[in-house]
Amino acid sequence: MEYILEVFLDDYRLSKIKGSPVENQIEAVFGGELKVLRVKVGEELKNEILKAFETARIDSRACITDTPVAFKRALFEEIAKQKSLGEGVVKAVLARIEEIKELAAKESEYLPPPDIETD
Amino acid sequence: MSELYFKRPMPHGGKLVERVITDRKIARKFLESCTRTKCPVYDIKPTLHYKRGVPVRNVYREIMSVCYGFFSPVEGSMTSAELESVLSKRRLLSGWVFPYPILFDISKEDYKALGVSEGDRLIIRLKGKPFAILDIEEIYEIDPEELANRTFGSPETNPEVVREKFDDKHPGWVIYRSHNPIILAGKYTIINEPIFKPPFDRFWLPPRKCREVMEQKGWRTAIAHQTRNVPHVGHEFLMKNAAYTGDVEPCHGILVNAIIGVKRRGDYPDEAILEAHEAVHKAGYIKPERHMVTYTLWDMRYGNPLESLLHGIIRQNMGCTHHMFGRDHAAVGEYYDKFATQILWLKGIPSYGFDKPVNEVEGGLLIRPQNMREFWYCPVCKEMAYSENCNHSKEKEKLSGSLIRGLVAEGVQPPVVIMRPEVFKVVVKWWKKFGYPFVNEKYVQWKEEELEVDLPDLD
Numbered sequence: 170m171e172y173i174l175e176v177f178l179d180d181y182r183l184s185k186i187k188g189s190p191v192e193n194q195i196e197a198v199f200g201g202e203l204k205v206l207r208v209k210v211g212e213e214l215k216n217e218i219l220k221a222f223e224t225a226r227i228d229s230r231a232c233i234t235d236t237p238v239a240f241k242r243a244l245f246e247e248i249a250k251q252k253s254l255g256e257g258v259v260k261a262v263l264a265r266i267e268e269i270k271e272l273a274a275k276e277s278e279y280l281p282p283p284d285i286e287t288d
Numbered sequence: 289m290s291e292l293y294f295k296r297p298m299p300h301g302g303k304l305v306e307r308v309i310t311d312r313k314i315a316r317k318f319l320e321s322c323t324r325t326k327c328p329v330y331d332i333k334p335t336l337h338y339k340r341g342v343p344v345r346n347v348y349r350e351i352m353s354v355c356y357g358f359f360s361p362v363e364g365s366m367t368s369a370e371l372e373s374v375l376s377k378r379r380l381l382s383g384w385v386f387p388y389p390i391l392f393d394i395s396k397e398d399y400k401a402l403g404v405s406e407g408d409r410l411i412i413r414l415k416g417k418p419f420a421i422l423d424i425e426e427i428y429e430i431d432p433e434e435l436a437n438r439t440f441g442s443p444e445t446n447p448e449v450v451r452e453k454f455d456d457k458h459p460g461w462v463i464y465r466s467h468n469p470i471i472l473a474g475k476y477t478i479i480n481e482p483i484f485k486p487p488f489d490r491f492w493l494p495p496r497k498c499r500e501v502m503e504q505k506g507w508r509t510a511i512a513h514q515t516r517n518v519p520h521v522g523h524e525f526l527m528k529n530a531a532y533t534g535d536v537e538p539c540h541g542i543l544v545n546a547i548i549g550v551k552r553r554g555d556y557p558d559e560a561i562l563e564a565h566e567a568v569h570k571a572g573y574i575k576p577e578r579h580m581v582t583y584t585l586w587d588m589r590y591g592n593p594l595e596s597l598l599h600g601i602i603r604q605n606m607g608c609t610h611h612m613f614g615r616d617h618a619a620v621g622e623y624y625d626k627f628a629t630q631i632l633w634l635k636g637i638p639s640y641g642f643d644k645p646v647n648e649v650e651g652g653l654l655i656r657p658q659n660m661r662e663f664w665y666c667p668v669c670k671e672m673a674y675s676e677n678c679n680h681s682k683e684k685e686k687l688s689g690s691l692i693r694g695l696v697a698e699g700v701q702p703p704v705v706i707m708r709p710e711v712f713k714v715v716v717k718w719w720k721k722f723g724y725p726f727v728n729e730k731y732v733q734w735k736e737e738e739l740e741v742d743l744p745d746l747d
């Protein structure tokens with residue numbers, strides 16, 4: 170069975186993959202308003218992810234959700250680097266698992282806010 | 289007036305409770321006479337989780353909601369007979385419907401140290417300043433675990449709607465389980481009005497004032513929207529569409545009433561919730577003439593149908609003619625049937641004391657329920673569609689809280705069809721202040737030390 174990791178794209182992330190082969194694999198949801206990349210993984214990698222992060226779970230669409238933000242950020246970084254949606258990007262992320270777990274532990278205390286103007 | 293027109297309902301119980309001494313000269317005299325007669329003094333402490341020691345409730349919020357009339361006709365901490373009546377029938381001794389125990393609880397050690405007895409007047413201090421008095425009519429002991437169990441019921445005693453046994457994963461059950469065992473029962477009177485800190489100050493609208501504002505605005509009909517969340521576009525559509533009910537025309541007003549109190553991890557901070565709802569009308573998604581943001585102080589019990597009763601009471605007291613209810617109203621986990629609230633308002637729940645809908649029982653509510661299903665985004669209809677209209681079940685895209693939380697946490701601006709940019713801006717504003725977009729343990733600790741108010745000097 171296949172499981173899905175969704176990576177949402179904002180303008181910044183879109184600019185990072187512009188012109189690369191992954192750009193053609195962008196899917197649009199919510200009337201084209203939300204752009205998403207879908208990384209598909211098999212049983213083995215799914216289990217590794219669930220084991221690494223206790224919050225992670227599988228939803229009814231077979232999506233792996235509630236993973237730490239640090240994991241999703243790293244996943245996008247690897248996609249942008251490898252210009253691929255293959256399992257290789259997930260493997261590269263899992264190779265950095267200690268660093269990500271450390272960041273994830275700090276996530277319950279602090280998350281960097283996006284750099285937008287506020288009142 | 290035509291019979292087709294709805295009238296603003298009377299307050300629950302017939303009369304708004306108002307137990308606040310606003311004249312500071314009188315209040316000072318009150319306090320002086322208490323001091324002269326050496327009234328015992330008690331400093332409010334937060335209620336701590338019976339296992340984990342983190343704050344789960346502050347009784348000051350209940351004193352405020354009682355004395356400003358949100359919980360009318362409740363006037364104070366319940367006597368043992370009243371408590372029994374609420375637990376067994378969900379009725380006050382006067383016969384009016386009320387879902388929850390409202391209690392002033394202290395520990396056995398504090399009870400000993402205070403040396404109070406029935407007939408005494410207790411001065412209650414908050415943040416080291418005189419805040420309210422409690423005229424003690426009765427002192428009795430409770431078993432907190434029994435209180436918690438009986439408050440919510442069980443699959444055995446309430447088979448119509450309770451699906452799982454309540455336990456320490458349910459925040460409302462934990463609140464009652466964490467009550468102290470000694471109850472001082474009697475009426476509360478606020479003698480020193482707290483001053484709300486921004487942004488709470490501009491959303492504070494107690495029932496009497498709220499009714500006045502509705503009159504000024506010419507709102508014959510108003511529909512209440514319960515929230516403990518930052519509004520996404522699904523909420524906005526629920527509000528707009530539920531408001532099409534009314535009498536001979538859509539409701540004149542939408543009253544957003546947020547529940548402000550101890551939150552769960554993953555909820556948004558109270559400050560963000562209030563300002564985000566305000567952003568909906570500031571940015572013009574709903575005209576400000578038609579949309580008002582307010583709140584009630586209450587540490588939410590998450591009692592789904594029971595909570596909906598309290599919500600109905602609060603908003604009827606505030607002057608609303610209608611109340612919108614969705615599925616999983618004020619719910620957490622799988623303790624209740626998804627439609628438990630709608631069952632209560634459409635059919636009744638006999639095991640809770642309602643063999644008919646709440647509007648039809650004696651002592652029941654006058655506010656009308658507007659029971660709604662859900663909204664989703666439909667790429668075929670190309671709109672935010674109502675689940676009972678749109679038949680594109682394969683194509684539908686649901687707005688889930690976890691989807692939006694995921695986007696927010698990653699700092700990805702949610703698309704306009706999911707969350708308005710002005711709403712997101714508010715989320716980020718408070719994110720910058722707290723270093724975190726959601727409630728975490730640090731926020732709860734900070735918030736429960738600071739509270740929503742400061743107290744002026746009285747003496």
Ligand SMILES: [Zn+2]
Pocket residue numbers: 666667668669670673678679680
């Ligand atoms: Zn449709």
